[in-house]
Amino acid sequence: MDFSGLIDNFGPLTVTGLAQGAIIALFALGYTLVYGVLRLINFAHSEVFLLGTYACLFAWGLFGLDQNSAAPAVGPMLLYMLVGLIAAIIVSGAAALTVEFVAYRPLRRRNAPPLAFLITAIGASLFISEVVGVATHRNQTGVPPIIQARPVFTIGDTTVTNLQILIILLALVMMFALDRFINGSRLGRGVRAVAQNPDSAALMGVNKSRVIALVFLLGGLMAGIAAVMYDLKIGVTRYDAGFLLGIDAFTAAVLGGIGNLRGALLGGLLLGVLQNYAAGVFGSQWLHAASFVLLVVILLFRPTGLLGESLGRARA
Amino acid sequence: NSGSSSDDTASEGNCGYKLAFFGALTGSAANLGVNIEQGFELAIDQYNKAKGSTCIEVAKFDSQGEASVAPGVARSLVADKKILGIVGPPFSGESEAADPIFESAGIPTITPSATRVSLSSKGWKVFHRAVANDDAQGPAAAAYIKDNLKATKVFVADDQSAYGAGLAEVVKSKLGSLVVSTDKTEGDGKQADFSALVQKVQSSGATALFYGGYYTNAGIIRKQLTAAGWKGTLLGGDGMKDPGLSKASGVQAAVGTVVTCPCSPPEAAGGTFVNDYKAKWNQDAGTYSDVAYDAANVFLQGIDAGNNTTAKLNDYLKTVNYKGIANTYKFTETGELDPNFIKVWAFKFDSSGDAKADVEIKTS
Amino acid sequence: MTEPHQETPEEWDRENARPVDEAAPTGKPASAPARNDVRGDVLLEVDHVTLRFGGVVALNDVSFSLRKGEIFGLIGPNGAGKTTCFNAMTGVYRPTEGAIRFQGESIVGKKKHQITRGGIARTFQNVRLFPEMTALENVMVGADAHHKTSVISALFRLPRFWREEKSGRQRSLELLRFVGIAHRAGDVSRNLSYGEQRRLEIARALATNPTLLCLDEPAAGFNPAEKEDLLQLIRRIRDTGVTVLLIEHDMRLVMGVTDRIVVLEFGKKIAEGTPAEVRDNPAVIAAYLGVPTDAA
């Protein structure tokens, strides 16, 4: 144990942790949405994210950008960001919908038990990541430096970069937009209704299939954004990137209270920061262990996560 | 040594056998395995081409690089009586699990890359190692940091693999007080965000980071270090000597990264290996492709010399003294490379994106 | 090897509860107390119980007691706190204040299964069976409450396993017969009709060998003819020596079967007495019964 590792680096560890946490949170929103409505741990969500990380790379590739390119000027950078985001969002959204249509909808039609969904989800996840793995020869792909990290301001020994600000802001904005949508809009109420009692929801005039598709789509969109941010922050992607971050994201979703959008944000940020602290104190190898210990401890005191479930069906 | 034999009957008599590659061809470690397999296969290809027939067949066995898979695959290898020798297993872990099986079947093995020190002390008679073990490479890397880089503050980290951790430990002990701080990361594919490590490196004031691990993680770390504005030098062992590193990090970031390797640069051998490899596989030779190429040639030479049983071939390995493209090979009693031939070179990534020979490191 | 549990003669008698048509009064003193017998032993005592959910006071200083062998009615308007009272008695909720004593022993803070083993069984307002298990298995789960077969004796099929398995099965079949659904023993309970499911719940509760059986609106969704059957069933249960606590909104049933009634309103007890007394109580009429057409 090395507390000086934490104390010396407290500020920077917090900031980088928040940025990582924001990505985790965006990713976690997809788990939380789908879980909230279908009570399904959508294992394939990690591959929805994975495809997003490759989609924006592909889009940038069309501009001739690769990991060896020089950082672009502000004008082109905005263009690239936009294009990258759009590509990732489209691909991730489409992937999420495809998974829903190919893997889950047929099961729902046949009234399959919950575990069956979990297993198809696992199958879909395995399939996608393996296909990507074969296609990329399991190599890493480097990301072009679209945004050159530049310090924006410094507090003490802590510099905050433009990229970190962008990531954190984007996560907050998306979370609040989603929150407003789910809790404020008519369609959002439909989502909650399907979550709590699908039959009754139909009796209220809610189109269940559309709501479910919407939920997958929204989760996909968030994953797409998370994917672009991930690419920029980590700088590299690989066929198993989704699986790896997926576990963090799912942990974050549960930590905050699965089915609870704000919980996902809180859980993600908390996890990101905590992992960094743990890496500071115990060494980077303990970072994931620390997040699970945190999870267990929190669940022991709050069995439904920090903020509890909100989308999900409360026990009648 | 036998010299070239143009005797038709002799060579025909020594045909119809197989040489096997045993290692990861799929799975997350496939990359390293494939590099080695392709080097191995290239050698046999060239041999067969020279013969004008498929004299020696290639047999590939995919262990996925996993110790848990290896025994079953090893047993199926052993069942093929035409196999005279094995290049592999590449990783130390799977070697532990598979070598006892090869030992009991008496099939000679030459590993081009499994560098765990203890492998040679198990009493396996079929075990041969075509590279120096971790005990040789670590001191060399430390010497390079001290003498060539002249760094005074060094950060040492590793990925906790048997290989990476062992290497880092040696480096650490050799560097002594130069080490300002240490850290460990998770293994390949188990961690992608190294911001905590990067931060620690930065705040430690180190001008050099030695990372015991493979190029996969190293590429990400290199990139994140650069993105965070760290200006020091990243160093590593043979596991990082792969163009994959710069493919991940971007050539710009990778330039200047130093890797050591208990092998000499293939260009130095003056052969056509580099080009031949590229021509055949449409990609650059990677880590240990050259050693595997040499290992295959050691076997081929032995077979050519009429050692057409596993026992004979194994005996032959005791006496072999073969000059290949990466090194000269002569084995000790325990199957280690003869200390006299242990060479450690430093390689440096340049703007081509690959590690080019820098200097030979004196280890004494 | 001792017997699975010490059985008092009357409990033993209950084990052999006979089918509908054969049901004959046992003639044992404890099993058929005279109506309105005010002196019976106190079985359950609800002592100044208050239960709050945040701002909602679901039970407000409620006290009453049940005597051994009686059929006791708990009635009151919707949301008066009846189900909450059940939940407090069976360990689902813990009272904010006050005590609940069963056979003289406090049950507050005890685990649900301990309370059941102690002798209180219940049904649920919304049927809660084990849907994928057969009717017989559902009842056997109840019967297991008093079994002592351990994991080890089940694993190695020790004599106790055989003994208890056999007696449990027999007893469960008898109980199914007793509530009139023996013909559905092998059917998955999910497939039973609503009425059959309610009966099954009663059989399952009886299988735990209760001293006190709590029924939460057992007649909901029954038509008058079916309610009549239920009334008979409840009587027969009481006749085997089980004390019955009944929540019900159907006044004909309540008035027809109970010995004593407590009326709750807004979590407070507003009346207590015999059916006749309660029926004529103006407070009860105002709060609950209204114009007594339904009770006609």
Add this chain to the structure above:
Amino acid sequence: MSEKASFRSSGGVRGWFGRQPWYIRGVVVLLAAVAAYLLPYVGDVPLIGPQIVTEGIDWPSALFNMSYYVLLALGLNVVVGYAGLLDLGYVGFFAVGAYGTALLTSPDSILYEDTGWKWLMAVPAALVLTMIAGVILGWPTLRLRGDYLAIVTLGFAEIIRIVATSTTTLRGDRGFASIPHPPGSWGGEPIFGVTDAIPYFWLGLTVIILVILGVRNLDRSRVGRSWLAIREDEEAAEVMGVRTFKYKLWAFAIGAFIGGLGGVLFAGEQSFINSQTFVLQFSILVLAGVVMGGSGNMAGAILGGVLISYIPDRLRGLSFGDTDLYEYRFAIFGAAIILIMVLRPQGLIPSRRRAMELKDREKEVAPQ
């Protein structure tokens, strides 16, 4: 434990089987067991034999692999299928069993000086250790509801892996070598040697049969009923007098025990283990096997365990046109999982009680 009436009325092979008198059933079971012991020689059966045996991996070894996968599937089935507790970290128990053995027997272990046991001596100790691990995991976490438990168990397995990787005592990637093989010799040669995996398979099969008998006894008893009741409605079960916590803990402990058995066998055959084996994907794979086969019934779990091990192994050395299927085997496997689940949502061999429901539900296709 299911009512015989409904069991017998179901059609198909199982229906036929259920209708036979006990001695015929006994003979059928016995024949099946004998056939299982003869599996290593199936390659000698003309025509079909060569189709069945694996190519890239030694067939007896593949069989041994199947045997410990089946063990794990059987154990996980107790936890997930019977008690309804979603455990995503089952590999943790497998790891504890294997590490327990290694710590007690491997010369690399810090305990070796004191113990230096033979494999057989280490077995009970390792199994007790796993059961304790099951209880340690279960005690604080079994209060949690379904999917929360899932993530916590996943975390447990990850923590075990990380601890194994990062502590010097457990030697991480370096692992433990020279773990002794099971004892016994035959004509001077050790039965459990290095090159021949058949004895290991037989050992695994024998253990499987014992486990099947034990689990079956539990299933058809008060214990099994309690598990089922917990799975169906935990609160109602508790109100009916089921000590839910105790039985959940038992389910965990028994699951852990069986998983530990798998680990012990694994360590004994491999003679080398390191932290690389005990990854999360392994747990998930076994879970997929249990559900694919048909959770809540042992035939299904066994089939599932066989499939998750056999499919990837069988795809070795197969090629389709010019492309080696090799590299695609996990992709194919993923697609196969989806296909199987979509076609048979209750698993390949649905549990008997669910089989009755399966056909019913299928017809109720609600308009989407």
Add this chain to the structure above:
Amino acid sequence: MLLEIDNVTLAYGRIQALHGISLTVGQGEVVALIGANGAGKSTTMRAISGLRPVSQGTIRFDGDDITKMRADLRVVRGVSQSPEGRGIFPGMTVRENLEMGAYTRKVRAEIDEDLQRAFTLFPRLKEREKQAGGTLSGGEQQMLAVGRALMSRPKLLLLDEPSMGLAPMLIQQIFDIIVEINQQGTTVLLVEQNAQQALSRAHRAYVLETGRIVKEGTGAELLNDPAVKDAYLGVA
């Protein structure tokens, strides 16, 4: 005819719940459906609202064939149901539950008006406006289910045992409410165990037995039918 059901059969897997039933409900009528446990009353309701697909037969609503129409579209057409088991959204407040009832409607002012009406009908709901639906008592949930069904201003209101779990006084009230909304122009199809009440308020009624309609007539006719009296009204 607002609703015409022609020879509808429906099965739950192997369990045939409806064996070809035909019934009609005219514009402005209150029609009651009575029968023993398991007769198929709720199943009929589910067929009409679209929660269960029918195997055979046709259902016509307002002149159109809706047999294969999705449940949510039927709501838009004007069919609303208070289901058996109440179907409350447990995590939504009482108010949100009621607002869900108006999901297909757009005009805010009208929705607010109806919300107030529901609160006037069931003052208890007003008291519990912010309480989560799942924590209401059984009877309170029943009120909420009926109130919610009214929120869509349906043409046809399907009530499945609306009096179940209600206290005697409220039972009176709920039947009064049914008559009242009917007079305001809503057609009602009512399933009831409380046959006495149902028959005396209904214009017409059907008797279901094991998935078949065995009798039909005006409410008064059936009230006085000896067989009906015997089976469903109980001995008074």
